Amino acid sequence: MNLRPLLFLLAIMSLASCKQETFSLTKIEGKQIPITDSIAIDKGIDSIIKPFRESVNKDMNAILSYAPETYSKNDGDLNTAIGNLMADAVLTQSDPIFNKRTGHNIDMVLLNHGGIRSIISKGNVTTRTAFQIMPFENSIVVVALKGQQIDSLTDYLSKSKRPHPISGLQLTLDKNYAITEALLNNEPIQKDKTYYVATNDYLYNGGDRMRFFKTNDSLYVLDYKIRNAMIDYFKSVDTIKPVIDNRFIQTK
Incomplete structure:
Protein backbone atom coordinates (compact mmCIF):
# COMPACT_ATOMS: atom_id res chain seq x y z
CA MET A 1 0.00 0.00 0.00
CA ASN A 2 1.37 3.42 -1.00
CA LEU A 3 1.17 5.67 2.09
CA ARG A 4 2.76 8.74 0.50
CA PRO A 5 -0.54 10.43 -0.57
CA LEU A 6 -1.95 9.90 2.90
CA LEU A 7 1.16 11.28 4.61
CA PHE A 8 1.14 14.27 2.24
CA LEU A 9 -2.50 14.98 3.08
CA LEU A 10 -1.82 14.71 6.82
CA ALA A 11 1.10 17.16 6.50
CA ILE A 12 -1.11 19.68 4.67
CA MET A 13 -3.80 19.38 7.33
CA SER A 14 -1.20 19.80 10.10
CA LEU A 15 0.16 22.98 8.55
CA ALA A 16 -3.32 24.36 8.09
CA SER A 17 -4.20 23.69 11.70
CA CYS A 18 -1.08 25.61 12.88
CA LYS A 19 -2.06 28.77 11.03
CA SER A 38 -25.55 56.57 46.90
CA ILE A 39 -22.92 53.85 46.56
CA ALA A 40 -22.98 51.77 49.70
CA ILE A 41 -19.80 51.69 51.80
CA ASP A 42 -18.18 48.30 52.13
CA LYS A 43 -17.91 48.04 55.90
CA GLY A 44 -15.12 45.47 55.74
CA ILE A 45 -12.91 47.66 53.57
CA ASP A 46 -13.85 50.80 55.50
CA SER A 47 -12.81 49.21 58.79
CA ILE A 48 -9.35 48.59 57.30
CA ILE A 49 -9.02 52.11 55.88
CA LYS A 50 -10.48 53.97 58.89
CA PRO A 51 -7.34 54.05 61.11
CA PHE A 52 -5.22 55.38 58.22
CA ARG A 53 -7.87 57.96 57.27
CA GLU A 54 -8.11 59.22 60.84
CA SER A 55 -4.31 59.43 61.15
CA VAL A 56 -3.97 61.36 57.88
CA ASN A 57 -6.80 63.76 58.81
CA LYS A 58 -5.20 64.38 62.20
CA ASP A 59 -1.90 65.32 60.54
CA MET A 60 -3.56 67.40 57.81
CA ASN A 61 -5.71 69.33 60.31
CA ALA A 62 -2.80 70.18 62.61
CA ILE A 63 -2.83 73.95 63.25
CA LEU A 64 0.46 75.61 62.26
CA SER A 65 -0.33 79.32 62.25
CA TYR A 66 -3.12 81.89 61.89
CA ALA A 67 -4.24 84.08 58.96
CA PRO A 68 -5.89 87.40 59.94
CA GLU A 69 -7.31 87.81 56.42
CA THR A 70 -8.13 85.75 53.34
CA TYR A 71 -5.40 85.88 50.67
CA SER A 72 -5.84 85.10 46.98
CA LYS A 73 -3.47 85.11 44.01
CA ASN A 74 -5.92 87.43 42.22
CA ASP A 75 -5.56 90.25 44.76
CA GLY A 76 -2.79 92.18 42.98
CA ASP A 77 -1.62 93.25 39.52
CA LEU A 78 2.13 92.50 39.55
CA ASN A 79 2.59 91.13 43.06
CA THR A 80 0.18 89.53 45.50
CA ALA A 81 0.28 88.99 49.24
CA ILE A 82 0.02 85.20 48.92
CA GLY A 83 2.68 85.10 46.19
CA ASN A 84 5.01 87.30 48.25
CA ASP A 95 18.78 79.88 52.32
CA PRO A 96 20.28 78.33 55.51
CA ILE A 97 20.36 74.91 53.80
CA PHE A 98 22.03 76.34 50.70
CA ASN A 99 24.53 78.37 52.74
CA LYS A 100 25.52 75.38 54.85
CA ARG A 101 26.21 73.29 51.74
CA THR A 102 27.90 75.89 49.55
CA GLY A 103 28.95 78.88 51.66
CA HIS A 104 26.84 81.11 49.40
CA ASN A 105 23.51 82.81 49.98
CA ILE A 106 20.42 82.83 47.79
CA ASP A 107 20.02 86.23 46.13
CA MET A 108 16.46 85.89 44.89
CA VAL A 109 13.50 83.56 44.43
CA LEU A 110 11.30 83.20 41.36
CA LEU A 111 8.20 80.98 41.31
CA ASN A 112 5.19 80.90 38.99
CA HIS A 113 1.81 82.51 39.53
CA GLY A 114 -0.01 79.43 38.20
CA GLY A 115 1.64 77.26 40.85
CA ILE A 116 -0.52 78.85 43.56
CA ARG A 117 -3.51 76.52 43.53
CA SER A 118 -5.67 77.80 46.37
CA ILE A 119 -6.38 80.71 48.67
CA ILE A 120 -5.35 81.04 52.30
CA SER A 121 -8.59 81.45 54.19
CA LYS A 122 -8.94 83.67 57.24
CA GLY A 123 -8.48 81.61 60.37
CA ASN A 124 -6.28 78.69 61.29
CA VAL A 125 -3.52 77.76 58.86
CA THR A 126 -3.05 73.99 58.81
CA THR A 127 -0.93 71.40 57.07
CA ARG A 128 -3.90 70.92 54.73
CA THR A 129 -3.61 74.61 53.79
CA ALA A 130 -0.08 74.03 52.51
CA PHE A 131 -1.19 70.99 50.50
CA GLN A 132 -4.06 72.96 48.98
CA ILE A 133 -1.81 75.85 47.95
CA MET A 134 0.92 73.57 46.61
CA PRO A 135 -0.49 70.12 45.75
CA PHE A 136 2.41 69.37 43.39
CA GLU A 137 5.66 67.62 44.33
CA ASN A 138 7.84 70.48 43.07
CA SER A 139 11.24 70.72 44.75
CA ILE A 140 13.48 73.73 45.29
CA VAL A 141 16.59 74.08 43.15
CA VAL A 142 19.13 76.89 43.15
CA VAL A 143 20.58 78.07 39.85
CA ALA A 144 23.78 80.12 39.48
CA LEU A 145 23.10 82.81 36.87
CA LYS A 146 25.25 85.62 35.54
CA GLY A 147 23.83 89.13 35.49
CA GLN A 148 23.11 88.77 31.77
CA GLN A 149 20.74 85.89 32.50
CA ILE A 150 19.13 87.92 35.28
CA ASP A 151 18.45 90.57 32.63
CA SER A 152 16.66 87.89 30.60
CA LEU A 153 14.70 86.94 33.72
CA THR A 154 13.56 90.52 34.37
CA ASP A 155 12.73 90.95 30.68
CA TYR A 156 10.53 87.84 30.92
CA LEU A 157 8.71 89.26 33.96
CA SER A 158 8.10 92.62 32.28
CA LYS A 159 6.63 90.96 29.20
CA SER A 160 4.53 88.36 31.02
CA LYS A 161 2.73 91.09 33.03
CA ARG A 162 1.76 88.53 35.65
CA PRO A 163 2.39 88.52 39.40
CA HIS A 164 4.89 85.67 39.44
CA PRO A 165 6.09 85.36 43.06
CA ILE A 166 9.53 86.90 43.59
CA SER A 167 11.71 87.68 46.60
CA GLY A 168 15.00 89.57 46.73
CA LEU A 169 14.33 91.29 43.41
CA GLN A 170 12.80 94.73 43.02
CA LEU A 171 11.44 95.51 39.57
CA THR A 172 9.82 98.74 38.38
CA LEU A 173 8.07 99.17 35.02
CA ASP A 174 6.83 102.29 33.29
CA LYS A 175 3.33 102.69 31.85
CA ASN A 176 4.42 100.81 28.70
CA TYR A 177 5.78 97.89 30.76
CA ALA A 178 9.40 98.81 30.00
CA ILE A 179 11.87 98.24 32.85
CA THR A 180 12.96 101.46 34.52
CA GLU A 181 14.73 99.89 37.51
CA ALA A 182 15.87 96.40 38.48
CA LEU A 183 17.62 95.83 41.80
CA LEU A 184 18.93 92.69 43.46
CA ASN A 185 19.60 93.01 47.18
CA ASN A 186 18.91 96.73 46.71
CA GLU A 187 21.78 97.07 44.23
CA PRO A 188 21.90 97.36 40.42
CA ILE A 189 22.44 94.06 38.61
CA GLN A 190 26.06 93.51 37.51
CA LYS A 191 26.34 91.65 34.22
CA ASP A 192 29.45 89.61 35.12
CA LYS A 193 28.45 88.81 38.70
CA THR A 194 27.08 85.38 39.63
CA TYR A 195 23.73 85.37 41.40
CA TYR A 196 22.03 82.44 43.07
CA VAL A 197 18.37 82.11 42.18
CA ALA A 198 16.02 79.68 43.93
CA THR A 199 13.16 78.30 41.86
CA ASN A 200 11.44 74.95 41.40
CA ASP A 201 12.42 72.01 39.22
CA TYR A 202 9.43 72.55 36.92
CA LEU A 203 10.48 76.09 36.02
CA TYR A 204 14.14 75.12 35.77
CA ASN A 205 13.17 72.63 33.08
CA GLY A 206 11.46 75.33 31.02
CA GLY A 207 8.00 75.41 32.57
CA ASP A 208 6.01 78.59 31.81
CA ARG A 209 8.62 79.24 29.08
CA MET A 210 11.28 80.27 31.60
CA ARG A 211 14.08 79.11 29.33
CA PHE A 212 16.69 81.49 30.78
CA PHE A 213 17.44 79.03 33.61
CA LYS A 214 19.17 76.59 31.27
CA THR A 215 22.06 79.00 30.57
CA ASN A 216 23.67 78.68 33.99
CA ASP A 217 26.96 78.10 35.75
CA SER A 218 25.75 75.51 38.27
CA LEU A 219 22.63 73.78 39.54
CA TYR A 220 22.08 72.85 43.18
CA VAL A 221 19.30 70.43 44.13
CA LEU A 222 18.23 70.94 47.74
CA ASP A 223 15.92 67.89 48.04
CA TYR A 224 13.42 70.19 49.72
CA LYS A 225 9.86 70.51 48.47
CA ILE A 226 8.23 73.93 48.22
CA ARG A 227 5.25 72.60 50.16
CA ASN A 228 7.52 71.46 53.00
CA ALA A 229 9.23 74.86 53.05
CA MET A 230 5.82 76.46 53.46
CA ILE A 231 4.86 74.06 56.26
CA ASP A 232 8.13 74.84 58.06
CA TYR A 233 7.54 78.56 57.57
CA PHE A 234 3.98 78.36 58.94
CA LYS A 235 5.31 76.51 61.99
CA SER A 236 7.86 79.27 62.63
CA VAL A 237 5.35 82.13 62.92
CA ASP A 238 2.32 82.55 65.13
CA THR A 239 0.45 84.73 62.63
CA ILE A 240 1.19 85.21 58.94
CA LYS A 241 1.17 88.81 57.72
CA PRO A 242 1.69 88.83 53.93
CA VAL A 243 1.28 92.15 52.13
CA ILE A 244 1.31 93.56 48.62
CA ASP A 245 4.42 95.76 48.44
CA ASN A 246 6.73 97.48 45.94
CA ARG A 247 8.85 94.51 44.88
CA PHE A 248 7.20 94.45 41.43
CA ILE A 249 5.29 97.58 40.45
CA GLN A 250 4.34 99.75 37.51
CA THR A 251 4.44 103.51 37.52
CA LYS A 252 1.44 105.10 35.80
Whole structure:
Protein backbone atom coordinates (compact mmCIF):
# COMPACT_ATOMS: atom_id res chain seq x y z
CA MET A 1 0.00 0.00 0.00
CA ASN A 2 1.37 3.42 -1.00
CA LEU A 3 1.17 5.67 2.09
CA ARG A 4 2.76 8.74 0.50
CA PRO A 5 -0.54 10.43 -0.57
CA LEU A 6 -1.95 9.90 2.90
CA LEU A 7 1.16 11.28 4.61
CA PHE A 8 1.14 14.27 2.24
CA LEU A 9 -2.50 14.98 3.08
CA LEU A 10 -1.82 14.71 6.82
CA ALA A 11 1.10 17.16 6.50
CA ILE A 12 -1.11 19.68 4.67
CA MET A 13 -3.80 19.38 7.33
CA SER A 14 -1.20 19.80 10.10
CA LEU A 15 0.16 22.98 8.55
CA ALA A 16 -3.32 24.36 8.09
CA SER A 17 -4.20 23.69 11.70
CA CYS A 18 -1.08 25.61 12.88
CA LYS A 19 -2.06 28.77 11.03
CA GLN A 20 -2.90 31.53 13.53
CA GLU A 21 -6.11 33.43 13.10
CA THR A 22 -5.86 37.22 13.04
CA PHE A 23 -8.32 39.35 14.90
CA SER A 24 -9.08 43.05 14.53
CA LEU A 25 -10.92 45.40 16.85
CA THR A 26 -14.28 46.42 15.40
CA LYS A 27 -16.08 48.03 18.31
CA ILE A 28 -15.49 49.50 21.78
CA GLU A 29 -18.31 50.12 24.21
CA GLY A 30 -18.30 51.74 27.61
CA LYS A 31 -20.49 53.51 30.06
CA GLN A 32 -19.94 56.07 32.79
CA ILE A 33 -20.42 54.88 36.35
CA PRO A 34 -20.65 57.94 38.61
CA ILE A 35 -19.21 57.70 42.10
CA THR A 36 -21.76 59.26 44.45
CA ASP A 37 -22.91 59.03 48.03
CA SER A 38 -25.55 56.57 46.90
CA ILE A 39 -22.92 53.85 46.56
CA ALA A 40 -22.98 51.77 49.70
CA ILE A 41 -19.80 51.69 51.80
CA ASP A 42 -18.18 48.30 52.13
CA LYS A 43 -17.91 48.04 55.90
CA GLY A 44 -15.12 45.47 55.74
CA ILE A 45 -12.91 47.66 53.57
CA ASP A 46 -13.85 50.80 55.50
CA SER A 47 -12.81 49.21 58.79
CA ILE A 48 -9.35 48.59 57.30
CA ILE A 49 -9.02 52.11 55.88
CA LYS A 50 -10.48 53.97 58.89
CA PRO A 51 -7.34 54.05 61.11
CA PHE A 52 -5.22 55.38 58.22
CA ARG A 53 -7.87 57.96 57.27
CA GLU A 54 -8.11 59.22 60.84
CA SER A 55 -4.31 59.43 61.15
CA VAL A 56 -3.97 61.36 57.88
CA ASN A 57 -6.80 63.76 58.81
CA LYS A 58 -5.20 64.38 62.20
CA ASP A 59 -1.90 65.32 60.54
CA MET A 60 -3.56 67.40 57.81
CA ASN A 61 -5.71 69.33 60.31
CA ALA A 62 -2.80 70.18 62.61
CA ILE A 63 -2.83 73.95 63.25
CA LEU A 64 0.46 75.61 62.26
CA SER A 65 -0.33 79.32 62.25
CA TYR A 66 -3.12 81.89 61.89
CA ALA A 67 -4.24 84.08 58.96
CA PRO A 68 -5.89 87.40 59.94
CA GLU A 69 -7.31 87.81 56.42
CA THR A 70 -8.13 85.75 53.34
CA TYR A 71 -5.40 85.88 50.67
CA SER A 72 -5.84 85.10 46.98
CA LYS A 73 -3.47 85.11 44.01
CA ASN A 74 -5.92 87.43 42.22
CA ASP A 75 -5.56 90.25 44.76
CA GLY A 76 -2.79 92.18 42.98
CA ASP A 77 -1.62 93.25 39.52
CA LEU A 78 2.13 92.50 39.55
CA ASN A 79 2.59 91.13 43.06
CA THR A 80 0.18 89.53 45.50
CA ALA A 81 0.28 88.99 49.24
CA ILE A 82 0.02 85.20 48.92
CA GLY A 83 2.68 85.10 46.19
CA ASN A 84 5.01 87.30 48.25
CA LEU A 85 4.51 85.01 51.24
CA MET A 86 5.28 81.94 49.13
CA ALA A 87 8.48 83.41 47.67
CA ASP A 88 9.62 84.80 51.03
CA ALA A 89 8.98 81.44 52.70
CA VAL A 90 11.13 79.65 50.12
CA LEU A 91 13.93 82.18 50.63
CA THR A 92 13.73 82.09 54.43
CA GLN A 93 13.62 78.31 54.71
CA SER A 94 16.01 77.28 51.93
CA ASP A 95 18.78 79.88 52.32
CA PRO A 96 20.28 78.33 55.51
CA ILE A 97 20.36 74.91 53.80
CA PHE A 98 22.03 76.34 50.70
CA ASN A 99 24.53 78.37 52.74
CA LYS A 100 25.52 75.38 54.85
CA ARG A 101 26.21 73.29 51.74
CA THR A 102 27.90 75.89 49.55
CA GLY A 103 28.95 78.88 51.66
CA HIS A 104 26.84 81.11 49.40
CA ASN A 105 23.51 82.81 49.98
CA ILE A 106 20.42 82.83 47.79
CA ASP A 107 20.02 86.23 46.13
CA MET A 108 16.46 85.89 44.89
CA VAL A 109 13.50 83.56 44.43
CA LEU A 110 11.30 83.20 41.36
CA LEU A 111 8.20 80.98 41.31
CA ASN A 112 5.19 80.90 38.99
CA HIS A 113 1.81 82.51 39.53
CA GLY A 114 -0.01 79.43 38.20
CA GLY A 115 1.64 77.26 40.85
CA ILE A 116 -0.52 78.85 43.56
CA ARG A 117 -3.51 76.52 43.53
CA SER A 118 -5.67 77.80 46.37
CA ILE A 119 -6.38 80.71 48.67
CA ILE A 120 -5.35 81.04 52.30
CA SER A 121 -8.59 81.45 54.19
CA LYS A 122 -8.94 83.67 57.24
CA GLY A 123 -8.48 81.61 60.37
CA ASN A 124 -6.28 78.69 61.29
CA VAL A 125 -3.52 77.76 58.86
CA THR A 126 -3.05 73.99 58.81
CA THR A 127 -0.93 71.40 57.07
CA ARG A 128 -3.90 70.92 54.73
CA THR A 129 -3.61 74.61 53.79
CA ALA A 130 -0.08 74.03 52.51
CA PHE A 131 -1.19 70.99 50.50
CA GLN A 132 -4.06 72.96 48.98
CA ILE A 133 -1.81 75.85 47.95
CA MET A 134 0.92 73.57 46.61
CA PRO A 135 -0.49 70.12 45.75
CA PHE A 136 2.41 69.37 43.39
CA GLU A 137 5.66 67.62 44.33
CA ASN A 138 7.84 70.48 43.07
CA SER A 139 11.24 70.72 44.75
CA ILE A 140 13.48 73.73 45.29
CA VAL A 141 16.59 74.08 43.15
CA VAL A 142 19.13 76.89 43.15
CA VAL A 143 20.58 78.07 39.85
CA ALA A 144 23.78 80.12 39.48
CA LEU A 145 23.10 82.81 36.87
CA LYS A 146 25.25 85.62 35.54
CA GLY A 147 23.83 89.13 35.49
CA GLN A 148 23.11 88.77 31.77
CA GLN A 149 20.74 85.89 32.50
CA ILE A 150 19.13 87.92 35.28
CA ASP A 151 18.45 90.57 32.63
CA SER A 152 16.66 87.89 30.60
CA LEU A 153 14.70 86.94 33.72
CA THR A 154 13.56 90.52 34.37
CA ASP A 155 12.73 90.95 30.68
CA TYR A 156 10.53 87.84 30.92
CA LEU A 157 8.71 89.26 33.96
CA SER A 158 8.10 92.62 32.28
CA LYS A 159 6.63 90.96 29.20
CA SER A 160 4.53 88.36 31.02
CA LYS A 161 2.73 91.09 33.03
CA ARG A 162 1.76 88.53 35.65
CA PRO A 163 2.39 88.52 39.40
CA HIS A 164 4.89 85.67 39.44
CA PRO A 165 6.09 85.36 43.06
CA ILE A 166 9.53 86.90 43.59
CA SER A 167 11.71 87.68 46.60
CA GLY A 168 15.00 89.57 46.73
CA LEU A 169 14.33 91.29 43.41
CA GLN A 170 12.80 94.73 43.02
CA LEU A 171 11.44 95.51 39.57
CA THR A 172 9.82 98.74 38.38
CA LEU A 173 8.07 99.17 35.02
CA ASP A 174 6.83 102.29 33.29
CA LYS A 175 3.33 102.69 31.85
CA ASN A 176 4.42 100.81 28.70
CA TYR A 177 5.78 97.89 30.76
CA ALA A 178 9.40 98.81 30.00
CA ILE A 179 11.87 98.24 32.85
CA THR A 180 12.96 101.46 34.52
CA GLU A 181 14.73 99.89 37.51
CA ALA A 182 15.87 96.40 38.48
CA LEU A 183 17.62 95.83 41.80
CA LEU A 184 18.93 92.69 43.46
CA ASN A 185 19.60 93.01 47.18
CA ASN A 186 18.91 96.73 46.71
CA GLU A 187 21.78 97.07 44.23
CA PRO A 188 21.90 97.36 40.42
CA ILE A 189 22.44 94.06 38.61
CA GLN A 190 26.06 93.51 37.51
CA LYS A 191 26.34 91.65 34.22
CA ASP A 192 29.45 89.61 35.12
CA LYS A 193 28.45 88.81 38.70
CA THR A 194 27.08 85.38 39.63
CA TYR A 195 23.73 85.37 41.40
CA TYR A 196 22.03 82.44 43.07
CA VAL A 197 18.37 82.11 42.18
CA ALA A 198 16.02 79.68 43.93
CA THR A 199 13.16 78.30 41.86
CA ASN A 200 11.44 74.95 41.40
CA ASP A 201 12.42 72.01 39.22
CA TYR A 202 9.43 72.55 36.92
CA LEU A 203 10.48 76.09 36.02
CA TYR A 204 14.14 75.12 35.77
CA ASN A 205 13.17 72.63 33.08
CA GLY A 206 11.46 75.33 31.02
CA GLY A 207 8.00 75.41 32.57
CA ASP A 208 6.01 78.59 31.81
CA ARG A 209 8.62 79.24 29.08
CA MET A 210 11.28 80.27 31.60
CA ARG A 211 14.08 79.11 29.33
CA PHE A 212 16.69 81.49 30.78
CA PHE A 213 17.44 79.03 33.61
CA LYS A 214 19.17 76.59 31.27
CA THR A 215 22.06 79.00 30.57
CA ASN A 216 23.67 78.68 33.99
CA ASP A 217 26.96 78.10 35.75
CA SER A 218 25.75 75.51 38.27
CA LEU A 219 22.63 73.78 39.54
CA TYR A 220 22.08 72.85 43.18
CA VAL A 221 19.30 70.43 44.13
CA LEU A 222 18.23 70.94 47.74
CA ASP A 223 15.92 67.89 48.04
CA TYR A 224 13.42 70.19 49.72
CA LYS A 225 9.86 70.51 48.47
CA ILE A 226 8.23 73.93 48.22
CA ARG A 227 5.25 72.60 50.16
CA ASN A 228 7.52 71.46 53.00
CA ALA A 229 9.23 74.86 53.05
CA MET A 230 5.82 76.46 53.46
CA ILE A 231 4.86 74.06 56.26
CA ASP A 232 8.13 74.84 58.06
CA TYR A 233 7.54 78.56 57.57
CA PHE A 234 3.98 78.36 58.94
CA LYS A 235 5.31 76.51 61.99
CA SER A 236 7.86 79.27 62.63
CA VAL A 237 5.35 82.13 62.92
CA ASP A 238 2.32 82.55 65.13
CA THR A 239 0.45 84.73 62.63
CA ILE A 240 1.19 85.21 58.94
CA LYS A 241 1.17 88.81 57.72
CA PRO A 242 1.69 88.83 53.93
CA VAL A 243 1.28 92.15 52.13
CA ILE A 244 1.31 93.56 48.62
CA ASP A 245 4.42 95.76 48.44
CA ASN A 246 6.73 97.48 45.94
CA ARG A 247 8.85 94.51 44.88
CA PHE A 248 7.20 94.45 41.43
CA ILE A 249 5.29 97.58 40.45
CA GLN A 250 4.34 99.75 37.51
CA THR A 251 4.44 103.51 37.52
CA LYS A 252 1.44 105.10 35.80
